[in-house]
Each structure stands twice: as structure tokens, then as C-alpha cells.
Amino acid sequence: MPLLPVRWRWLVASGFLLCAPIVAGMAWLVLTALFDRVHGLVPAGPLAPENWAFVGSPSVGGRPPAVVALLNSVLFSFAVAAVAIVVASMAAYAISCLHFPGRSLYLAVVLVLHAFPAVSLLIAIFYILRVLGLFDTLVGVILVKTALELPLGIWLMKGFFDFLSWEMEMAALVDGMSRWGVFWKVALPMVRPGLLALGTFALLSAWGEFILPFTLIVSSRSWTLATYLQSFLTEAFTDFGMVAAVGLFYALPVLVLFGLGQRYLLNLYGGGVKG
């Protein structure tokens, strides 16, 4: 529905202009990863499969194999998503559906943390991990990242649990269930869209996470793809063909998800959730 009396060609022109940088960026990434030399967006050399040699190579310039970084990234993201889903749902269910003293205080704290910029705590988190002996371990980073996802997760899931039918829960209780049972067998199956949303958020956020592994992990065997790729960027003479290939390799799951579920992602991020 056109809202404003504006001429169409203006619209088309400005829309094209606004989207051009993003399209150009993506095109650059793909072309540079595939060809030997790219001038602007024009391939100036032959196809270059050697850009992708890092995939099978045991080591590029003293780095660990890319496969290790890939596995670490997969482990990291899925662990964060899984733990965040379980822990956030449990807490959100309690806040939304259970009676306990201090309920509103708990929610208030969650809300404040939701707006609070967690990056500013990085220095203290570094110190705490050192004290706990979790510094330079994947487990430590997973725990930190999960914790930072929790306010958003609890907030999101509470919204879903709030819309759960009370009668459904009452029916389950009368049918002979405990609250613990109701949570797992009745409540969780009914908030599946919420679990999917939180899972997508957490996966995307953890997959892209850079600062945490960069700061809290030093041993290259625990590198994720983010730190692996970053190690190429700081080199004096960057082989852009190969680095673009690494970047494309790293971004591929995100791009596939984007290709398949644009509409879903739009709804997800448009739902007034943290960005």
C-alpha cells in the first residue's frame, strides 16, 4: 500500500542506491573467493580453486587446521544455543507460571540486564575466568556467552509462556502431572516457536561471536572460525583470495539460513528483540 504521494522512479532509484553497498559487498566476497584476481567487482584472473586449499590443509602459516576451528565453532554455537534454550526456558517458566516470593524483583533484574551493555564487563569476566581456572578453555567461553544470552532468552521465552493457556496447564495438573512434568511435556511443546526463535538467535549470535573467544582464548587449538579468520586480517600482506575463501566458508551457514528463511529472520528481529 503506497502511503505517500511519491513518484515511483525516485523510489526505485533510492532503493537501488541504498541496497547497492550490501549487494556489492556480498558480490565482492563471493567473486574474490572464487577468482585469482578481482578488480573492483570484475574478475581479472582465472578461477582459483587454490584459494580453498586451506580446507584440506593441515596448517596454514602455523595456524591449526581449519577443520579444528570449524569444529570448535560448531561446538561453541550449538552448546551455547542448547544451554541457553534449556536454562532460559526454565527460568522464564518459573517467572511466568510459578508462585514464589521475589518474582517481580527477579523479572526486574532480568529486564535491567537485558538493556545493560555486557561488553563493559569483559575485563572483570576475564579476571573471574582466570580465578575459576576456566580461562583459555572452550567451556569457559561457552558459559560466558550463554550467560550473556540469558536476559534476552528469559525475556523472549517469558513472552511465549505468558500466552500459554492456563486451562491447559490446569488440565495437566488434574490429569496427574507435577509442575516439572507440565513444563517438559505440556509447556515446552507448546512454545516450540519460541524455542526455535531463541535457538536461531543464540546460534547466529554465537557463530559470529568474536570478542569473547578473541579475549578469553589464547591457545590456537581452541580457536573458533572468528579468531581463525581474524588471524589472517592482521597480517602485513593479506592474500585476499584465500582470506575471502575462509570468510565465505565461515559465513556460508549464515548465508544459507538467510537464503532459506529471510521472512522468518525479519519477523524474528522485527519482534522488538535486542539487536
Place this chain on the structure above:
Amino acid sequence: MRGIEVRLEGLSKHFGRVVALRSLDLEVRAGEMVAFLGPSGCGKTTTLLLVAGIYRPTTGAIYFGDRRVDGLHPRDRDVGMVFQSYALYPHLTLFENIAFPLRLKRRPEAEVRAKVSQTAELLGIGHVLDRRPGQVSGGQQQRAALARALVKEPQVLLLDEPLSNLDAQVRLQARAEIRRLQRDLGVTTILVTHDQAEALAMADRVAVFSTGEVQQYATPLELYQRPQNTFVAGFVGHPPMNVVRGRLEDGTFEADGWRCRVPRLSYRGEGYLGVRPEDLRVGGEVEARVLVAETLGREQLVTVRVGATELKLLAAQADGFAADSVVKLDIPPDRVHLFDAAGRRIG
């Protein structure tokens, strides 16, 4: 399946400062079907949820037979419940929904299958058991909810507005069906409803609730014939009873601008006169002006003005009531209900 007696003693429920239910004493006999009737917010659903164990009472006790249950978790009370929304689990098929309570009790699978199909057959939904709630009609959902409540053979069956989401035709049919089933099974049943026709048609006894208290607990006929106060008088019966404020003297009732004869009572002073529209007739000595006549089909509902009071009367369709015409009303003394200044029945 044999029902059990349910007794509520001094039961009350407060939500913060709000009193939802004040000191209720009530008993439901074994195998009886009782309806809790009242407008919304009157405490009837609160009472039902107390019996189910969803709420904890503020004071008082609940007994099932000799067993005190108010401290028990819902799962330990052995009640079946049907909700207004049916509360069927959308991710389970009807079969799985009905089997749900049995599976929770870890009954052998063979027994579960036998019981579920038996109950489903009883309710006529045997052919749709493999569908999900969203794929069957409202009437079938309602039966499935009933089957889920009955399959565990509860001692007490609780029905919370079970018919209000059905359309009119299906509702009449379901009403009779539930009643027949409840009689056959002999399960003690409490029905919560705001629909008086439903309560009067289905229940052995009806408890009329208002503002957190039971106004009267009696058989449907008694509620109709001898309402204990002006609330019940005005609430039960359709169209509702005319209730007029005025003065009671020896053998007469005097309202604003008119009077009529009533039975002789010792009570004198401010009070109320109640008379049902169907008991008012034309041909007496009270002069009334016709305001409007509404056709109800077989009958018509006529609104007349007597003095400063508006009264409704049911008359045969054939009788002509021209607007603004004057008629003589007969208020039969043996059909009037009299209440004192506080609204309590006298005589």
C-alpha cells in the same frame, strides 16, 4: 465407577485484598450432579478450582468422603475436569490426549488402549481418534475433553462451562448426553455455568452464587418456586421475575402510585414484591398502561407501567396489546413472592 460425597466446610478464598469466596459450606451427595450458577466474578469458578486443587483455600476444608483433600496436589485428588476451552493438548492426537492421564499413571499399554477406545466409543468419537484437536469439530473436541476427564474413572467430575463454546444445536444435544452419561456412571459431578437453562436442565441441585457467597442451594424446581432472596428471584427464570420495592402492610403491598392484595403476614414495613411475568394476567383491578409488546413466537412479552413501576408480563400471542392502551392487571396473591427490606424471603 461410583461417586463419592464432596463436602466444603468454611471454605474461603482471598486474592490479596479481594475476597473471591467467603466462608462456604456445601455438600454434594455421592453420585449427584450439582450446578454452580451465577454471573461472572461470583466465586463459582474459584470454588471449582479449589475443589480441583489448582488454588489453595485461604481458610476451610474440603472433604472427598472421609478424606480431607485441601492440602493435596491436584494429581492426588482423583478428579476429572473439563474446561471451557477444552484444554486439549494441540500437539497430541485425540487418542494421545485421552490416554494422557492413564499414561501418567503408567498403566499397561493394553489397558490404556482398551480404556481409551471404550471411552471414545461411549462418546461417539472412536472414528477420529487419530486426528489432532485442530482437525475435528467443536463438538468432537468437547467430547474428547470429556473422554479425557472420564477415562481415569475419577471419583469427582468437574465441568467448567463445558458447553459454552458449542453452537446452540450441538449444545442441547450435548447437555442431554452429559446428563445421561453422568447418571449411568454415577460419578459425583460439579458443573459451573452462567447459563441458567443449562443449570436447571442438567443438575439435581443448583447452588446460586453471587458476590462470593451461595445465595441458595436447592433443586431447580425449588429455586423457581421458592427463591430465598431477591437476587435468586431476579436471576433464576426467564424472562426474569418482576421485583418491586414498596411497603408491606397487613394484607396489602403498596408501591409508588399503586397497591395490590398479598397474603397476610406478620411482617410490616419496607419490603419487596416479586411476581413472575408468566403469573401476571389481564382482568384484575390494577390499572396499567402498555408501553411496548415484543413477540417471542408463541407468546409475547409486554411491558406495562403501573404508577411509577414498569412490569413485564407474558401473554398469549393472540391477545392484543396496543401501545398506550390501558389494561387492568391481575396480580394473583397466591403467586407473589414477598421479601423483607434486606431482600430475604418471608412467608
Place this chain on the structure above:
Amino acid sequence: MEEATRAAVAARARERAWRGLWVPLLFLLPATLLVSLFYLLPVATTLYLSFTDISTVTFRNPQWVGWENYRDLVRDPFLGRILGNTARYVSLTLAFNIGVGLLLALLTSHVPERAGNPVRALWLLPRILPPVVYVLIWQGLTRESPFGLVSNVVGVSRNWITAEPWTVIVLANGMVGASFGMLLFTSAIRSIPADLFYAAAVDGATAWQTVRRVILPLLRWPLLFATAYQTLSLLTSFEYILLLTDGGPGFYTTTVWSLHAYKLALSNYFGNVQFGMGAAMAAVLVVVGVVVSVLYLRLFNFKALVGEPKIEVN
């Protein structure tokens, strides 16, 4: 209510509050543990460390130095430059975020869904793309000729990140942040009744007048919210600057407050890391963060969020 009943009610309320309490406790335990360990404790730890002389050397045995770090901070000759950088970064990026976000929202709500949605989705891409990949793309596009697209288009061969670091930082951050406002404003524009636009059209309003006099006044709250929210997150964010320029080129050219704190405490370039000093700078951010996010809470209708559960048994 009688005295006896009231006492009974109070007693029951106390009993109810504690009975079955282990159930919610169980549900809350993991979240509480993680949040305490990595949110609440770090707030206290940041404040504590900021009052110590903790560094690489004294890591195991820090000494309490009171306000020393804060005094040093105020005396730092580069403080002015860092504050100026921070102000520049936050204000310019914010302006880009809100401006482009609004423009995109207006544009995409004006065209049919089929055209609007892909544009919006495309702008989501910078946000969901891993930051390191996103920065890699910026580096590639801003290289010298003949490789860099920007150099080729402008016709001047430069490494634009070194030549125009602020422009690149603001654009790169802005293109990530614009989608936030875009989505927020889009849903706000959609909730404006269509009748208002018809009325404006009938009244003879031009496009600009419709935006000025109808849409913007109705977007007051989303605009305020996006501004407040993004100010706070920009103030503390440094990820893209770290990756793009690392605070350079040269001396502190693009170093903002949060990046400086990070580098003081956690980067090893200076050998002996001044952990306490970094903590003092972070503590300022933490305090600002806590105050502002508590203020957010007042913006929400909190009472409505905590309606009592209907089921009383746990």
C-alpha cells in the same frame, strides 16, 4: 474481616509462600547461577579492581590504591582526545543509524510487500553476518586500485581505511545498526491507521509534509527508544573499531573510551597490562550502564508484566 480470619489468612499466606518453593528454586537455579557469575559478580569485580593496582606483575596479589586510578585517568593527557573520539563516534553513528533506519522504514512501507521485504531482509544481512567477515568485506572494498571498488569508483587510489578512518567506522557501524531502527520504525508505521494517510492525501499534503506532520509525530516513542537504546550500546561497543582500525591509524586517532579500556586491561601490546586502570575506565561505563538500564525499566509498564500466576500449587 475478623481478627481471627485475618490472622489465619496471614498464616496461610506465609505457609503458601514457602510450601513447594523448591520447585521454582529448581527452575531458577541454573539461570541464577550463570547470571550471578557473569553479570552481577563482574559488576562488583569491575568496581573492586578499579580501586587496586592490579597489573600483569601484581595479578596474584593486588594492592588497594583507593581513587588512584581515577586520579590518573583524569590527569591522562590523552583523555580529551579519547572523549572527543567517543562523542564523535557515538553521535555520528547514531545519526546514521536513526536517519537511514527511518529512510529505509519509510521507503519499504511505501512499496508493496514483495518489494519492501527483500530490501529489509538485505539490510539485516550486515547484522547477522559474522563481524569478522563483515570487516573483511570492508577491507576488500576499500583497498587501493585496481582491487578496491571504492578506489575504482572514486578514481583515487587509496587505502580508504587509513585515509578516511572515521568515515569508514561510521559507515560500517551504521550499516549494522540501521536495521534496528528500520525494523522498529517499520512496525510503528504499519500500526498507523491507513485513514490518516488518506486524510492527509485528501487534505493535499505532499510526501514531505505527510512525513513531517503525520508520520514523525506518531513515531516519537520508537525514535526516542531507538536513540536511547543505541546510545548506550554504542557507548560500550568497540568490536568493529577494533577489527577495522584497532584504534589507529597513528596515535589514538580512532580510539574510543571502551576500546581504550579494553586495550589497557587486555591487550598485551604494552607488555605490562594496566588491569586496574582499564577496570577504572570500564567501571565508568558500568555505572552509566546500570543507571541508564534501570531508567529503561521505568519506560516499561512493569506492573503489567508481572501478573500473578493463576495456578497456586507448584
